[in-house]
Amino acid sequence: MKKLFLLMLIALAIIARTQASAESTSQKYTCVMHPEVVMDAPGQCPKCGMTLIPMKTEKSKSSSPKPKADVSHGSHESHSTYETHEHEMPMHSSLNMADPMSRESSGSSWVPDSTPIYGRMFMFGDDMLMLHGAIFPRYVNANTERGDDRIDAPNWVMAMYSHPLGANAQLGFRGMMSLDLLTEGGRGYPLLFQTGETWNGQALHDRQHPHDLFDEISVSYSQKFGPDFSTYLYAGYPGEPALGPPAFMHRLSAMDDPDAPLSHHWQDSTHVTFGVVTLGSVWRDFKIEGSTFKGREPDEKRYDFDSPKLDSFSGRISWNPTTNLAVQVSHGYMHSPEELEPASNRHRTTASLIYNRPLGHDANWSSSLVWGQNRDSGHGKTQSVLLETNYQRGRDTFYARFEHVEKPVHELVLDPVDDERVFPINAYTLGYVRDLSHGNGIDIGLGGQVTINDVPGTLDRYYGNDIPFSFQVFLRVRPSLMGGHQMSHHEMLPDEK
Secondary structure: OOHHHHHHHHHHHHHHHHHHHHHHHEEEEEEEOOOOOOOOOOOOOOOOOOOEEEEEEEEHHOOOOOOOOOOOOOOOOOOOOOOOOOOOOOOOOOOOOOOOOHEOOOOOOOOOOOOOOOEEEEEEEEEEEEEEEEOOOOOEOOOOOOOOEEEOEEEEEEEEEEEOOOEEEEEEEEEEEEOOHHHHHOEEEEEEEEEEEEOOOOOEEEEOOOOOOOOEEEEEEEEEEOOEEEEEEEEEEOOOOOOOOHHHHHOOOOOOOOOOOOHHHHHHHHHOOOOEEEEEEOOOOOEEEEEEEOOOOOOOOOOOOOOOOEEEEEEEEEEEEEEEEEEEEEEEEEEOOOOOOOOOOOOEEEEEEEEEEOOOOEEEEEEEEEEEEEOOOOOOEEEEEEEEEEEOOEOOOOOOEEEEEEEEEHOOOOEEEEEEOOOEEEEEEEEEEEEEEEEOOEEEEOOOOHHHHHHEEEHHHHHHHOHHHHHHHEEEEEOOOOOOOOOEEEEOHHHHH
């Protein structure tokens, strides 16, 4: 009898172990940001570094209660035990439903698929709302005789909304605003050797112009024609045409630097255009798109809407060959871009390479290499090169930027004696941010940076004999890193409704 009882215990143990092994084998894990990633064991997503979550099977759905999400805010890792079906929570772009959300950037531009997202997401049934933004309260001091020092606060906020129209179509809406005019004034903020746009009818120099109150109000329609092919139509007033890399404030490599690049008006200045229509087609990780848009830069009345006009055009080819890389080349014709030179037209050509590398939990490295060339009627060709990098681990972020820009005399507003000259400008920036609040929904970082300029000696009579440099201390306030799936308190998973 004892032997029979012992044999029964052994048999039960073998059965239990077999069942546990079967359950373990059948359990799959996926990434909320990249639901196409399915693995047999828990771990981190190879595309974005996010912690994988268990997938719910059909059997568990029908036989067990539906758990709600316990969400971790602001880190790559989710501490929740909620489960989801494969493709049940498609985290896709608001512009093109065939693209992953992490690929979406300014306008219709792409960043690498592995790029982490700093934002806050809300779900309303099948509709999705994403909020982004940043503000930099700071003290900035720009040395030299053309410099200035002041307290200001560059800022922006953006909302992206998507509404599915069945399984293969989607409407998207986006809006972006800035209170730069309120926090910086009409002349903008001090930035040595920066040029572009006007104030009181005069060309701005050594200052970054403020952005308009409304930087983007756009609508898009996207359609999938299969697993690999999709198209979209994007219209904005204002909006961003298919020209150049992602705008600097939407590149992770530049996101912690409060200053705009000196090469902004050679590379990505068309990110605020009062009238744009873009048609794009995507085949897997390759995209071709064309735009018609208004070539004139925004006027100095920052609270109004400039008159729309589609008098310019551009085309762009984008390719994400791996999850960590985004490449683009583009060319555009801009009709009468400068208010002070209405007879001058511009051809702009750009190329960029953006590399992003997740380095584990709450750590990332992002870099961008951008080239841009302007060919203006009456002024010839000028070029720019930018290299910037951003390394973040936990609360600490280190960043750097190098630029080489060819600035004509009329851009720098110099004396007529220097007419027809082009001055090579180099800028070297190093910065550091330490988060005082980190991963709690809002990240508040205390930072500082120094920029040193290398310029020709012929500019000394305008800027002085000392080496031109500037420094600043600032707070960087923005949403925390999205981890797992950052929901509002009233949000529910689709199968909880």
